[in-house]
Amino acid sequence: MEDMLKKELATSVLKNTGRGGGGCVNQGVAYETDQGLVFVKMNSNSGARKMFDGEFASLVALHTADEVRVPKPIKVLTNPEGGALLVMEYLDMRSLSSHSAALGQQLARLHQQNAGIGQRMLKEQQSVHKNSDLNYVDKFGFDVETCCGYLPQSNAWTDSWVQFYAQKIEEQIQMLESEYRDKGARELWSQILPSLSKLFDGLDIQPALLHGDLWGGNVGQLSDRPVIFDPCSFYGHAEFDLGICNMFGGFNSAFFKNYFKVLPKQPGYETRLQLYLLFHNLNHWNHFGSTYRGSSMGILKHLVKELKKS
Structure with a gap:
């Protein structure tokens, strides 16, 4: 998977930072690349590509609207190991409080x-x-x-x-x-x-x-x-x-x-x-x-x- 990611992102560096997250549906990992940090969401299920295509389109629409900050979407990829990946900008967030x-x-x-x-x-x-x-x-x-x-x-x-x-x-x-x-x-x-x-x-x-x-x-x-x-x-x-x-x-x-x-x-x-x-x-x-x-x-x-x- 990581070889495919390096090729698709056109990066010579792809280093797992150890930062990540996940919930009841997906897991995610932050990677260091030539262009900076990216966040990769992963899901191994057969319907993952449709799910991530929809999320990608949603992020594009919200990013274009430019009213509320969202992670900038980068790519949706079919995972050769099964399922799909959604690559987006990594944002160093914490819980909502003062904003x-x-x-x-x-x-x-x-x-x-x-x-x-x-x-x-x-x-x-x-x-x-x-x-x-x-x-x-x-x-x-x-x-x-x-x-x-x-x-x-x-x-x-x-x-x-x-x-x-x-x-x-x-x-x-x-x-x-x-x-x-x-x-x-x-x-x-x-x-x-x-x-x-x-x-x-x-x-x-x-x-x-x-x-x-x-x-x-x-x-x-x-x-x-x-x-x-x-x-x-x-x-x-x-x-x-x-x-x-x-x-x-x-x-x-x-x-x-x-x-x-x-x-x-x-x-x-x-x-x-x-x-x-x-x-x-x-x-x-x-x-x-x-x-x-x-x-x-x-x-x-x-x-x-x-x-x-x-």
């Missing part, structure tokens, strides 16, 4: 960036001085499949956010039915789906570039700024990113306060937060088993009650 407020502001600016481009394009349609560099995304989805954890998300471009998000939940429930033969989530979701659009009444939802899996383990900081990593991006409702922010902690009040200074809460936010927590609880149920059944069913029951009130 929480900055992350809130920067994330909100990321979420409003595409809508801002749309507004500028609308103005330029009435002007003789047009900027051809503007590129507004007017649908929900992404150019490639991405994986939240190791499970793929189709991300097919869709005109309606409600339709796109309903399909995300549908994919999760189909996996539950296939793997666990559990019909409980389906029974409750079938009561929610016909009225799902009520949770978005009065909102003008424009596609926002999202991180997609923004829990506390996927954020950190450098000496001067926050960093986000391990994305599974798509264009969706900005509030979706805040769902998992509220699931495991790691984000303090300064983060949320400064996020909402830029993008204020909209009516019905608390109920929609539960809707977005639902995806991640179902996804964790599919990854880790019935430990997450209770929380998933609890959210579904809560949403059924809320929609009956409306």
Whole structure:
């Protein structure tokens, strides 16, 4: 593997620094090269190439947006020993602390960036001085499949956010039915789906570039700024990113306060937060088993009650 890495990275030096990391899905190692330090994520499973291709595309999109710092992606490689590798810039990070407020502001600016481009394009349609560099995304989805954890998300471009998000939940429930033969989530979701659009009444939802899996383990900081990593991006409702922010902690009040200074809460936010927590609880149920059944069913029951009130 290391011989292949040296060739693909065109480096005469490839020295394992002993620094690395990993989680429940991937492992990683930092290497010294002719061009500086790189971080190599590794996964030996057959679906690793698709997973890393999606993460690479996500990092490219976030790096291009240039609102929140991410590791610069370098290459995705098929590992001759099995699976795949994702090579990116190495960043010497520590846990998020002093830059929480900055992350809130920067994330909100990321979420409003595409809508801002749309507004500028609308103005330029009435002007003789047009900027051809503007590129507004007017649908929900992404150019490639991405994986939240190791499970793929189709991300097919869709005109309606409600339709796109309903399909995300549908994919999760189909996996539950296939793997666990559990019909409980389906029974409750079938009561929610016909009225799902009520949770978005009065909102003008424009596609926002999202991180997609923004829990506390996927954020950190450098000496001067926050960093986000391990994305599974798509264009969706900005509030979706805040769902998992509220699931495991790691984000303090300064983060949320400064996020909402830029993008204020909209009516019905608390109920929609539960809707977005639902995806991640179902996804964790599919990854880790019935430990997450209770929380998933609890959210579904809560949403059924809320929609009956409306």
